[in-house]
Amino acid sequence: MTELVKDSPLIPFVWQQDYWNQLTEQHRSGRLPHALLLAGAQGIGKYHLARAMAAYLLCRQPGKTACGNCASCSLFYAGTHPDLMEVMPESEGKQIKIEQIRKLQTFANKTAQQGGFRVVILQPADAMNINAANALLKNLEEPGDNVLFILLSHRLNAVMATIKSRCQQFSLPVPDKELALDWLGRHLSSHGALHAEKLLRMAQGNPLLAQELADEALHKQRDKLFFAMENLTRGGDPVELAPGFIEGNLQWTLRWMQQWLNDWCRWMVTQDESDLSFPDMLPLYRQWQHSSDLEKARLLFQEVGYLRTQLLSGANPNIQLAMEALLIRWVDKMLL
Ligand SMILES: [Zn+2]
Incomplete structure (x- = not known):
């Protein structure tokens, strides 16, 4: 190392x-x-x-x-x-x-x-x-x-x-990609550096966020979240799946949910797979394509954002209930 x-x-x-x-x-x-x-x-x-x-x-x-x-x-x-x-x-x-x-x-x-x-x-x-x-x-x-x-x-x-x-x-703008990658390469472990480009893409170009993403626990959280979203997309029950969505750092979970929606909308418009921030999500994106549209995704993005803001402003909603409600809306907007 x-x-x-x-x-x-x-x-x-x-x-x-x-x-x-x-x-x-x-x-x-x-x-x-x-x-x-x-x-x-x-x-x-x-x-x-x-x-x-x-x-x-x-x-x-x-x-x-x-x-x-x-x-x-x-x-x-x-x-x-x-x-x-x-x-x-x-x-x-x-x-x-x-x-x-x-x-x-x-x-x-x-x-x-x-x-x-x-x-x-x-x-x-x-x-x-x-x-x-x-x-x-x-x-x-x-x-x-x-x-x-x-x-x-x-x-x-x-x-x-x-x-x-x-x-x-x-x-202050998002840094130039080459500068950000160079910095990341020097600030990640040799294992993490192998994934610098992927991490930077997932962090929308923000190097310090990308560095945070290299953290093992966050990595596992995202993998779990991916499987939970896959289950939901396959027809899983939102209420049963909700606990899996509130494990770990909830701000990151909600941020990823918003980023997936953004990523999906961009892909819907361009159909350019090489431009995806989350290439592993493509199979799910393809399924959402059959049942949703940009307007529904925009509304859902706002709802995820609302929960994020609530949490950031120190409001203390019942997280289990709030996540169940959000996932029910997710099914409604993206999967039906
Ligand atoms: Zn001095």
């Missing part, structure tokens, strides 16, 4: 170089805004870019990136830098609370302990209730000196317009 290359948290990913140059140039010329909003798909490294930028601004002797050697960089590495604050929901799927924004305000209004910048990284910028968002807005309107807010979101349309309007937005 080859040794895995660890990324320096101080250096942006290779596909982020243009954005990095732009940001550091803005900083050098004194034109860096008080707030940045980094948007783009999940798994392209927005958080990594935000951390690298924070380290760069905090570093005592930065070159093209943070130096990695100074006292400030040591604090950054140790995760104890007093002038860096990260704000995120207390658990996945929950919202950022107003108490957290109040702590952020205290932080942003004091003087930097190391005498330079203070940086706040807040994510996801779409997971704030109206009170928290309004409180944050005040800070964005009247930021202290030498404070940078870096907000992250992969659901830009769910970020409040007033927040967006006070930030400089960067919409």
